[in-house]
Structures are given as structure tokens and as C-alpha cells.
Amino acid sequence: MRFGTPYDEVYAENAFVPEKESRLSVLANAVSYGTGTFEGIRACWNPDHQELYLLQARAHYERMARSARILGLEPPHGPDQLVHLTAELLRRNGVRADAYVRPLLLQAGEQLAVRMHDCGTRLYLAATPMPDDYIDRRGVRCTVSAWRRTADAAVPNRAKVIGSYAGPALAKTEALRNGFDEAIMLTGDGYVAEATTSNVLIRTGERWATPAATDDILAGITRSQVMRLLREHTGAVVEERRVHRSELYSCDEALLCGTAVLVTPVVEVDGRPVGDGHPGETTLAVQRLLQAISRREEADHPEWTTPVYGAARC
Numbered sequence: 001m002r003f004g005t006p007y008d009e010v011y012a013e014n015a016f017v018p019e020k021e022s023r024l025s026v027l028a029n030a031v032s033y034g035t036g037t038f039e040g041i042r043a044c045w046n047p048d049h050q051e052l053y054l055l056q057a058r059a060h061y062e063r064m065a066r067s068a069r070i071l072g073l074e075p076p077h078g079p080d081q082l083v084h085l086t087a088e089l090l091r092r093n094g095v096r097a098d099a100y101v102r103p104l105l106l107q108a109g110e111q112l113a114v115r116m117h118d119c120g121t122r123l124y125l126a127a128t129p130m131p132d133d134y135i136d137r138r139g140v141r142c143t144v145s146a147w148r149r150t151a152d153a154a155v156p157n158r159a160k161v162i163g164s165y166a167g168p169a170l171a172k173t174e175a176l177r178n179g180f181d182e183a184i185m186l187t188g189d190g191y192v193a194e195a196t197t198s199n200v201l202i203r204t205g206e207r208w209a210t211p212a213a214t215d216d217i218l219a220g221i222t223r224s225q226v227m228r229l230l231r232e233h234t235g236a237v238v239e240e241r242r243v244h245r246s247e248l249y250s251c252d253e254a255l256l257c258g259t260a261v262l263v264t265p266v267v268e269v270d271g272r273p274v275g276d277g278h279p280g281e282t283t284l285a286v287q288r289l290l291q292a293i294s295r296r297e298e299a300d301h302p303e304w305t306t307p308v309y310g311a312a313r314c
């Protein structure tokens, strides 16, 4: 099954139902206006444990609750219940492989009014297989996009608004058509923001830097994990600050991080090699570490994972 093909059962409007029977009206408010918020959660299969682990599920639902507050939506359940429903969805589908869960809190009512209130907020959960080759983890070639991030004063990026992904979609297509793997987007005033669905970290000399949460990014959960692992395992200084475009062109190491890409080295930006043009050693070490943590092959940070089947040592 390819990425995006749903497993047989989904959670739609308060019940688990066969995906074929789940229905969202063509006149649902969110279909026309992108009104709603979503998350993406990784589930990692460990064949030795015969266990599937949700990675940072609670953190994702805490973020969804904050997004809902910004948008003025009422989630039907709190984060703990949503983690429980997510595990149940994967169990019902008998998932025993890497997977990706898509929670959606959207305006599903048949309402063509452009507004955020009274549009029938509904929760949906679906899961799809997560392929190994989603991104080339050996390193990607990036370009700085002509498409910029929207300002927080226009669309709140931190609320992960469904409709706000048209900009990143344009940037991704532009990058691929121009022969790159991924786009890095700037803020309206020309500072580095993030890639289309992942955050950016760079190392220059001893110091790591990543655009601040106030630079129109989605402050990723993986970004927090990577900053933490860098500090814990290398003792490195990691700054959250404004990052110039020219720093992308002159840094010694760069990486993308996010739920889908996990940790991916950047080897080139706009034709300039990052460092010596090979994946950075620290990047590869953090990549290995996070991959191991996500399957509990590594004792560090078991609090970041939740067993789905409950068979493993917690």
C-alpha cells in the first residue's frame, strides 16, 4: 500500500467505521475553506518486541488542543482519550508495520459561510502505511523557495491550519520541478523559516541554530526532540533565533526534522554544498538515536513512546 492509502477502518464522527462508509460532504465547510486543524503521528514497529510504538502521541494531541483554542474549535476529547482512540484505531486495523496516523479536527458541517463558528466541528482519525523511502534519509538537496511563509498575523502557523498548506504545496512542487528534493521557505521579511513540512537546524562551527518559534514556523515536536538530543548527547549549544538565508549557504551541517522525515541531512542548498557535501556526522548520530528511541531499541526517553498492543516492556 502506498503512503496515503487508508487502512480499512477509520474513526469518523464518534465511531470506528469502515473507511468506505465514512463520508464527508462535498459541501463541508472545510472542503471549500480549509477550516480545521490536523496532526500527523508516527507509529513505529519493533519486530523483536512484536510491538508498535506511537511516537510523542500525547504531545501531538496537546498541540492539537492548542490549535483548537486558537481557532475557537471544541475538540470532543482531551489528549489522553485521543491517544487511546489512536491506539485502538491501529489495533482494529491490525497494524504491524510502520504507520502514520492523521487526526483531523475539521469543520464538517454543510455550511458555505466563510466563518469559523457554527460549522459542525468533527474529529476524524485515519492511518496509512509509512514507507521507508518517504524521503531519502541519506541526504536531500534543498532550494530556497520563492514562496514565503504566511505571517502569524494572517494565518496562525502554530495552529496547523489545513488551508495554510497550499503555500508549502506550491513551494514543494516548485522545488521538485526545478530538480531539488525539498524547499526551504523564508518569512515575509526574508529570514529562514522552515521546509514545507519539517523544521531546519544548522550548525556553524560549534553552535547549532534553528529559527525561533516566532519566525512563522510550526514549532515541531521533532524539533524539540532533536534540540534535546543535541544538548544531551553532544553538549552542543542550540540557539532558537533568526537565521539568515546566507547562513544556509555557509553552514557546516544542516538537517530537516519532522514526524514524516524524522531526521534528514541536507547536503546542498541552491547548488552550494553543505559542509563537504556529505551528511553531517552529528546529524547521522541524532538520526540513528531518534530512530532507535522511536522503536524503543534504545533505553533513552521511553516517555516519548506509547505501546499500542501493550505487549512490550513499558
Ligand SMILES: Cc1ncc(COP(=O)(O)O)c(C=O)c1O
Binding pocket: 040, 168, 194, 195, 196, 197, 198, 199, 217, 218, 219, 220, 221, 222, 223, 257, 258, 259, 260
Ligand atoms: C509546516 C511544518 N513544519 C514542521 C513540521 C514538523 O513538525 P513535527 O515535528 O511536530 O511533526 C510539520 C509537520 O507536521 C509541518 O507541517
